[in-house]
Amino acid sequence: MQQNLVAYGRYQLTDYLLQKAWLPLLLIALMAGVPVYVAIHAGAQNQFLTPNGPQFATALFNGTITLFLPLGLFFAVAGTISGDRIKGYYRFLFSKPVNVVNYYVQQFVLSGVAYVVIYAVIVWIFGLFTVHQSVHRAVENALLTYFLMGSVGLFLGALTRSDGVLLGGVWALALLLQPLAILPTNPLPYWATVLAKVLPPVLKLDAIRTQIYTIQPVDTHDLWIVLAYGAVMFAAGLIVLRRAPLAR
């Protein structure tokens, strides 16, 4: 890796934190913070210390904190590559002695590390005020989510100008079609079933995340599919970055 690019990493990291991470963080803080505050201070007793406290905390966790995974990821990757192209920043960035692929790989890795760390901190803070939550399981889930859908975002950003819309659309479509496609009485037409198989395996990702959270053995077959899909998307994104013109 070029030294100048490594040195530039601090700007990529701060750009992610100051421009992309704060909004999902604020949303999650509000969505989780208000009910937690109410649960602790509004009644006669801290709701999390009651016998139903753990279930209440889990429901709150699933309904609020875990939303950071899709939201934070969307903000992290959408527009990162396509934005530089659309706005023309590439003319300045890539007239410097910088390898385009290395630049975006570094951006992807730094954003990913920050995304995982932020999620771990959110989970830890939530656990401090409610009921203990496993940070290392949160890290595993965030890593898997980032590797799968972040790679899809990287590929779409390298390929198109509308990666944000496409990433959201692909994710939503996969969430819609895949549960139907696995039903014994699959109601989908053939093409939609094929499409469900081609789309990112978000249903398998969700299943793995649940297995991790509930301390069940992870389905290694599903895990390999998720990892392989992420790896293929990541590699395809790098190939497009390497081969496609910056000016288009």
Add this chain to the structure above:
Amino acid sequence: MIALSAVSKTYRSLFGKQVPAVQDVTLDIVAGEVLGIAGPNGAGKSTILALLLGYMRPTSGHLTIDGVDPRVFVEREGISYLPELMALPMHWTAESALTRLAVLAGVPSNLVALEVERVIELLQIEEHRNKRLKALSKGNFQRVGIAQALLSNARVVVFDEPTHGLDPVWTLRFRDIVAGLKRPGRTIIIASHSLDELERLADRVAIIDHGRIQRIVSVNSAPATGVMAFRVRLAAGADALAAQFTGATVLPSGEVEIPPVDLPALNAGMAAAIAGGALIASLTPRESALEQAFHSAVGGPR
């Protein structure tokens, strides 16, 4: 240093429509040379520069810098580049933009602050250093753009419409900056609408129209002969001078416009006018040799 061999670039739309932007351009630019690129809007100047920087690849032909693909060269050494379209995140301050781009340009970390200070002083943007880019005037933003291009000691320098938005003082100052950049191993390419600017800065000017090189003019050896029109300022004897040239007119300012004549006819007419009492203050061709070449290559304004 830079070699373009039968380079063509055709843009293709999604629906298959083809627009040739650059056609069959062959050009060698040697180290130490300042090459100007002139042409009307849409002539293909910016496309050639985008090809030079490796932002796109030719549809056909070959383009190399120092014997390698442009993108390989840029990723290895970098090119000092001022794009025509200045696009940087507008929430950056002038100083932070220069600092980031200095880091990316490979300026050693212990020299970044010094190097940024140098270009801030050179372009006199001290009072704007802490302003966000969106708060800068067009001219000051352009100076930031020039400053970032001067952050590295690159062997290839490319300016696309460098004086766009600059006031006359900075337009003149830019010429000094380019003069300071010239050195034996460095190639400087300037694309500009301003023929006057190119005539003063460039060793050669490639005149481009419809994506093709129409003519390459060596500025320093531009022919001073040929048929040209002149404007003469006189202290006395305007009518006597006008009488020597068929079609000459005396302007309200007292200057005389002489229609296109060759040099022998010009000198003979001038001698006769001086003998008849005319007192010449100055004699200026109405068009420079480059302007003549440009107009004969691409025609008049469109």
